[in-house]
Amino acid sequence: PVMIEFDNVQKVYPNGTVGLKDIDLKIYEGEFVAVVGLSGAGKSTLLRAINRMHDVTGGDLKVDGQSIVGYKGKELRNLRRSIGMIFQDFNLVNRSSVRRNVLSGRVGYYPTWKSSLDLFSSEDKKRALDSLNRVNMTEKLYTRVDELSGGQQQRVAIARALMQDPKIMLADEPIASLDPLTATAVMDDLLSLNKDLGITVLANLHSVPLAMKYADRIVGLRAGQLVYDKPIAEVSQDD
Numbered sequence: 001p002v003m004i005e006f007d008n009v010q011k012v013y014p015n016g017t018v019g020l021k022d023i024d025l026k027i028y029e030g031e032f033v034a035v036v037g038l039s040g041a042g043k044s045t046l047l048r049a050i051n052r053m054h055d056v057t058g059g060d061l062k063v064d065g066q067s068i069v070g071y072k073g074k075e076l077r078n079l080r081r082s083i084g085m086i087f088q089d090f091n092l093v094n095r096s097s098v099r100r101n102v103l104s105g106r107v108g109y110y111p112t113w114k115s116s117l118d119l120f121s122s123e124d125k126k127r128a129l130d131s132l133n134r135v136n137m138t139e140k141l142y143t144r145v146d147e148l149s150g151g152q153q154q155r156v157a158i159a160r161a162l163m164q165d166p167k168i169m170l171a172d173e174p175i176a177s178l179d180p181l182t183a184t185a186v187m188d189d190l191l192s193l194n195k196d197l198g199i200t201v202l203a204n205l206h207s208v209p210l211a212m213k214y215a216d217r218i219v220g221l222r223a224g225q226l227v228y229d230k231p232i233a234e235v236s237q238d239d
């Protein structure tokens with residue numbers, strides 16, 4: 001089944017910059033899709049349209065068969081809840097513990113006071129451990145995020161995203177600020193979510209070799225347009 005469908009999608013930013021132009025694209029449930037292209041090609045714009053971090057300016061965009069462009073209120077909240085997202089700079093609360101950061105994925109806001117940990121049921125706390133276990137970070141439960149390496153922080157961000165039981169994981173340059181070895185650990189985690197949990201993954205990547213190693217399919221953007229789309233078996237070095 002189709003999980004995400006772009007139908008002639010356009011995105012023009014308020015200042016007139018074209019972010020996306022005439023995008024037609026179907027992403028199938030369970031796929032791991034790498035989105036490649038130069039800086040400014042529109043990769044981030046494409047991802048952020050899917051969870052409505054921003055709105056498209058033309059065409060239609062469906063998630064799980066439903067057009068999301070008109071979503072408001074509860075529908076919009078449910079959409080965002082069903083989609084996990086991680087970023088190049090992790091977006092964690094640095095001075096706080098791994099546990100608190102991961103638990104915050106359950107409610108979608110960050111619990112400020114010590115007492116607010118009471119907001120979380122024992123089920124939430126168990127879930128946080130399960131999520132951290134999936135990215136091999138349980139031993140860092142009480143560690144402050146700013147004491148972790150970049151790779152470890154990204155894995156905590158993945159665990160936080162898992163708290164909502166997402167159907168889709170969007171990864172916006174997830175390894176761009178990591179060294180190669182650490183990058184591999186993060187990519188391995190994304191692959192495990194995809195293969196073991198069946199989560200559909202879209203990852204913006206600069207590295208074509210990594211895209212070839214991890215993805216089922218490579219989609220290429222240039223100046224906001226889709227210029228490449230091939231299953232991994234058909235990708236050739238000369239492309």
Ligand code: ADP
Pocket residue numbers: 013014015017018019037038039040041042043044045046
């Ligand atoms: P990529 O992720 O491939 O680097 P982006 O999606 O970030 O590309 O950007 C696509 C184009 O849209 C670029 O020309 C970029 O400068 C522009 N752009 C991105 N965000 C904004 C914004 N908020 N306002 C105006 N232009 C933007």
Ligand code: ADP
Pocket residue numbers: 146147148149150151152181182185
């Ligand atoms: P990873 O491969 O997961 O990124 P590293 O090999 O970079 O981990 O880090 C190894 C150890 O060094 C980890 O236990 C981590 O907590 C610690 N570490 C790495 N960077 C920092 C840092 N900036 N501050 C404190 N500890 C760090």
